[in-house]
Amino acid sequence: MSTTFESLKLTRQYLNAIEELGYAAPTEVQQKAIPLILGGQDVIGIAQTGTGKTAAYLLPLMQTLKYAQGEDPRCLILAPTKELVIQIDKNIRELAKYTDLRWVCLYGGIGPKTQIEQLEAGVDLIVATPGRFLELYAKGVFVAKKIKHMVLDECDRMMDMGFWPQLRDIQEKLPQKKQQLLFSATFPDKVQRIADNFLLWPSRIEVTPQATPAATVAQVIYHTPNKQTKANLIKHLLRHSEDMTKVIIFTATKEDANILANMLDEERLGPLRLLHSNKGQNARINAIEDFKTNVVRLLISTDVSARGIDINEVSHVINFNIPTHYEDYVHRIGRTGRAFKTGIAISMYDVSEKYHVRHIEKLIRQTIEEKPIPDPKLVLGTTVAERQAQNKEIDRQKRLENPEFKGAFHEKKFKKDLSKDKKKKSPAKKAKPKKRTF
Numbered sequence: 001m002s003t004t005f006e007s008l009k010l011t012r013q014y015l016n017a018i019e020e021l022g023y024a025a026p027t028e029v030q031q032k033a034i035p036l037i038l039g040g041q042d043v044i045g046i047a048q049t050g051t052g053k054t055a056a057y058l059l060p061l062m063q064t065l066k067y068a069q070g071e072d073p074r075c076l077i078l079a080p081t082k083e084l085v086i087q088i089d090k091n092i093r094e095l096a097k098y099t100d101l102r103w104v105c106l107y108g109g110i111g112p113k114t115q116i117e118q119l120e121a122g123v124d125l126i127v128a129t130p131g132r133f134l135e136l137y138a139k140g141v142f143v144a145k146k147i148k149h150m151v152l153d154e155c156d157r158m159m160d161m162g163f164w165p166q167l168r169d170i171q172e173k174l175p176q177k178k179q180q181l182l183f184s185a186t187f188p189d190k191v192q193r194i195a196d197n198f199l200l201w202p203s204r205i206e207v208t209p210q211a212t213p214a215a216t217v218a219q220v221i222y223h224t225p226n227k228q229t230k231a232n233l234i235k236h237l238l239r240h241s242e243d244m245t246k247v248i249i250f251t252a253t254k255e256d257a258n259i260l261a262n263m264l265d266e267e268r269l270g271p272l273r274l275l276h277s278n279k280g281q282n283a284r285i286n287a288i289e290d291f292k293t294n295v296v297r298l299l300i301s302t303d304v305s306a307r308g309i310d311i312n313e314v315s316h317v318i319n320f321n322i323p324t325h326y327e328d329y330v331h332r333i334g335r336t337g338r339a340f341k342t343g344i345a346i347s348m349y350d351v352s353e354k355y356h357v358r359h360i361e362k363l364i365r366q367t368i369e370e371k372p373i374p375d376p377k378l379v380l381g382t383t384v385a386e387r388q389a390q391n392k393e394i395d396r397q398k399r400l401e402n403p404e405f406k407g408a409f410h411e412k413k414f415k416k417d418l419s420k421d422k423k424k425k426s427p428a429k430k431a432k433p434k435k436r437t438f
Contacts, residue, residue: 008034013098014059021094027052028207034060037181042202044195045183051207051214053183054091057151061181062092062125064149068100071122073142075149078130078170080157082107082281083288088127088153101125106132109281116141130158130166137173147174151181152194156327159190171198185334186327213330213345213364217337221347221357221368226382227256227438230320230348231263233378237318237346238269238298240374245315246291249300250332252321254278259438260320261300272298303328311335319347322356326363352390355397386438 005018005026026034029047036043037060047053061075079085089105096103104118106128112135119126119142126133126142137144152158158167180199184191187206195202213219224230238244251257254276261274273287273296291299292311303323314336323329329347336343347368349357361367373379382390398405 003031008059009038010034010059011063014063014095017095017097027056029053029205030056030059032205032207033057036203036205037061037179038063040179042179042199043181044187044199044202044204045181046187046204046206047183047185053185054088054153055095057153057181057183058088058091058095061149061151062096062099062101065101065124068102068122068124070124070146072146073119073123073126073144074146075125075151076133076144076147076170076174077125077127077151077153078133078158078167079127079153080129080161080163082109082129083284084154085127085129086285092125092127103127106136108132108135109284112136112139130163130170134166134169144173145175147178149179149181150174151183152198153183155182155184155191155194156186156188157184157331159188159194160325160327164194167194168197185330188327213333213366214337216342217333217345218342219333219345219347219366219368221349221370222373223350223370224348224373225350225379226386227320227350228380229373229378230350231260231438232380233348233373234260234318234320235264235267235269236375236378238264243315245297246294246311246313247298247316247318248291248311248314248332248335249298249318249320250323251300251302252323254302256320256438257300257302263437264298264300270298271296272300275299275301277302303332312338313341314338314343316343317345319345322347322349322353322360324356326356326360329360330364350390352393352397355394 003026005015005023008026008031010018028051029045030052033043033045033053033056037057043057045053045056047056057077065074077088079088085105085107089103092101092103102121102123103125104115104123104127106115106126108129108131112132115132116136116139119136123142136142152167158164180202182191182195182199182202222233224233234249238247249260251260257274257276261272264270264272273290275284275287279287287299288311290296303325317333317336319329319332323332333343333345336345347357357368395405
């Protein structure tokens, strides 16, 4: 007998909202998590992205809160980024539409005035980034003594971003007796540290092995000698693949994202939007909304949006760079193939990134299919500067494997001959601005 939302003992207002959203049956993580959370247990939930883990904790928590009461918050959900907070807000709005529950989203990048007004009006649930939560708590805008439920969402990302001191600080401000939930797609050792410190006898749910990409995502990889070849390959794929209708391209840096966006825009392969930390909050929200509503074809982003952004019908994810935080690979490619739809993840690596590919394959327990570059004309020579950067990175990797390795750049430093006069340098001529390339 298959599990239904009705069999999970959810109340009618939530069942009506679920029905309107078109969800026929609960996902595996929802089937396992909802009864435990309704029973008041601490839970560690490990599930690959796109399997409904946000609803897995929202539905039972909101049902436990029942209805609006009092002025002080009774539930806290912490997330690492503004984007994830906004996505959780969207999920609450959809699921709580037939209730009178009150919630507020707290995140930086905008002034706190509106958020303070919402808190002072009375709330039942807070969704926040750690920094903004602590900022407004310090102002005395709200009290935390009635918080009886806390969720840490994407906990591994919080640790990567250095939130451990803030999480510990927040924990000290909350009541000791409370239900605590920890959800993430991956569970490295550093997250075990949080679980050991915060959770009491938690039930562990692992619906797939850790760091397993969704089976609905086909993965391919290309060996590309340099960034310019990567850009050429992306142009080629966008021109010749009609099914690349909604594409997210991830880059390691803001600079790479900007240069690539200019190149693709000049070739009229968009329309596109950029998403990185130099963009204002409104610009970032608008970029995501334009991508969601198919106003643009391409979203070029750093890892700021790799988690928590639930965008339907993403046809392809392209990794312009191989992530050096290997769990981020799972989160990046998890932007496609969501809700059991199919998707394609395309990665590109140069000689200095082969090391990271090997470790990612070990993490996901899969060998990524390698394809040849479709046209030799796309391959360009590597500049001296980029080759030097690649060699330095390879040296760094070798030192990680063998601390005694000296490296190709280990040279004796010669003392300067101070007896020789320095030649006077002629004033440099102003160079004409060059077109930005890799």
